[in-house]
Amino acid sequence: MLIELILFMLLGILAGTITGLTPGIHINLVGALLVGISATILSAVNPFFLVIFIAAMAITHTFVDFIPSIFLGCPDSETQLSVLPGHEMLREGKGYEAVMLSAQGGIIASIILMIIAIPLSLLVPKVYSPINSIMPIILILTSAILIFGENKKISALFVFTVSGILGLCVLNMNIKEPLLPLLSGLFGSSMLVTSIRTKVKLPPQQITKPKEKVLRPIIGSIIASPLCGFLPGLGSGQAAILGNSLLKTERKGFLILVGATNILVMGISFISIYAISKTRTGAAAAIHQIIGTLSWQMLAVILVCILITGIISFFLVRFLAEILSQKIAGINYSLLSIMTLVFLTIIVVVFSGFLGLIVLAISTITGIYCNQLNVRKTEMMGCLLVPTIILYLF
Numbered sequence: 001m002l003i004e005l006i007l008f009m010l011l012g013i014l015a016g017t018i019t020g021l022t023p024g025i026h027i028n029l030v031g032a033l034l035v036g037i038s039a040t041i042l043s044a045v046n047p048f049f050l051v052i053f054i055a056a057m058a059i060t061h062t063f064v065d066f067i068p069s070i071f072l073g074c075p076d077s078e079t080q081l082s083v084l085p086g087h088e089m090l091r092e093g094k095g096y097e098a099v100m101l102s103a104q105g106g107i108i109a110s111i112i113l114m115i116i117a118i119p120l121s122l123l124v125p126k127v128y129s130p131i132n133s134i135m136p137i138i139l140i141l142t143s144a145i146l147i148f149g150e151n152k153k154i155s156a157l158f159v160f161t162v163s164g165i166l167g168l169c170v171l172n173m174n175i176k177e178p179l180l181p182l183l184s185g186l187f188g189s190s191m192l193v194t195s196i197r198t199k200v201k202l203p204p205q206q207i208t209k210p211k212e213k214v215l216r217p218i219i220g221s222i223i224a225s226p227l228c229g230f231l232p233g234l235g236s237g238q239a240a241i242l243g244n245s246l247l248k249t250e251r252k253g254f255l256i257l258v259g260a261t262n263i264l265v266m267g268i269s270f271i272s273i274y275a276i277s278k279t280r281t282g283a284a285a286a287i288h289q290i291i292g293t294l295s296w297q298m299l300a301v302i303l304v305c306i307l308i309t310g311i312i313s314f315f316l317v318r319f320l321a322e323i324l325s326q327k328i329a330g331i332n333y334s335l336l337s338i339m340t341l342v343f344l345t346i347i348v349v350v351f352s353g354f355l356g357l358i359v360l361a362i363s364t365i366t367g368i369y370c371n372q373l374n375v376r377k378t379e380m381m382g383c384l385l386v387p388t389i390i391l392y393l394f
Contacts, residue, residue, distance in 0.1 A: 012053040016060025023068045023344055047291045055302045056309045058283035062262045063313035066102040072340045085251030093203040096325040101210045103317045105259030110310030113267040117303055121275045136392040143385050145245040150375050159370045159379040164386025170359050171387050181348045181356040185363020186380045195337045202333050205325035217257035220247040225264035267306050274299045
């Protein structure tokens with residue numbers, strides 16, 4: 001049984017690497033596909049091994065996904081914030097360092113998850129309802145801090161409001177995978193179009209070891225991640241904003257915070273199945289549908305799988321980022337941006353249809369305009385914060 005467990009974990013790491021490197025492919029899509037075929041093609045496979053496969057794939061994807069997010073500017077709902085400081089560092093020849101900062105946060109979070117799993121599983125059932133009731137206040141305060149922390153407060157409020165209205169409209173449309181065209185447009189294709197128009201030329205990338213204090217961003221992620229890992233309507237993007245609002249970090253620290261938050265939210269979503277029988281991520285939902293409520297023994301195996309997968313994924317990301325850093329300076333970045341934009345458009349059409357293509361176009365135009373107002377791109381996270389606040393209030 002141990003051999004099969006290791007085999008499925010390695011297969012999950014391989015699958016997560018492929019999905020993580022592919023722009024626009026979200027782990028939720030793969031999880032939904034696995035659920036669909038688990039009752040037919042994979043019916044002979046022990047559900048226990050499928051759970052290990054999904055957990056390993058989800059964690060690996062979360063690590064590797066920062067590579068296209070930073071090097072190509074193609075984010076998904078977990079990594080859209082990394083595009084902001086990550087792309088800036090890429091243009092300074094520090095793309096490798098940006099990727100490794102996020103991976104550093106991820107590996108630390110994998111270890112921390114083992115430490116906080118038991119306390120969280122005991123505490124959350126007791127505080128779940130009280131915290132859930134005041135979540136709108138927390139989110140409104142977070143949004144206010146986000147906006148009024150800008151020098152151009154009116155412009156920031158405008159960007160936050162426009163993005164929020166756009167997000168509210170898109171999330172209430174009858175469209176499959178609405179976040180794919182919405183976030184890809186605001187944070188991905190808008191940057192790709194700008195790169196194509198300005199004919200960006202990347203400098204040679206430096207292969208340097210990240211140097212940044214980790215305590216502040218890690219504490220921020222530890223505080224915010226449980227809120228977003230257990231409560232409905234919140235994801236790692238909101239958790240990262242909340243964590244950074246509580247403990248301000250510079251751009252390098254912010255990348256560590258985002259990397260740690262993504263892993264913690266994913267891991268806590270598995271704990272959530274055990275503690276309160278709720279699913280908060282696509283991977284957790286897939287596991288819940290395949291095996292039902294987790295036993296403590298099953299959760300323990302998943303946590304060990306996350307730790308081992310996290311360690312392997314860290315070194316895998318370092319290897320892939322180093323290769324890409326050595327090659328990307330010699331590539332025509334404008335042509336690469338065009339190819340990536342075309343591929344991203346195809347992905348949107350395949351998964352979100354013609355309506356998704358319209359959303360992508362509108363989101364891209366909105367993103368380009370908002371980028372010209374000289375406020376932090378995090379203001380466009382209003383596209384998720386505003387709908388979430390309204391969800392809690394009504």
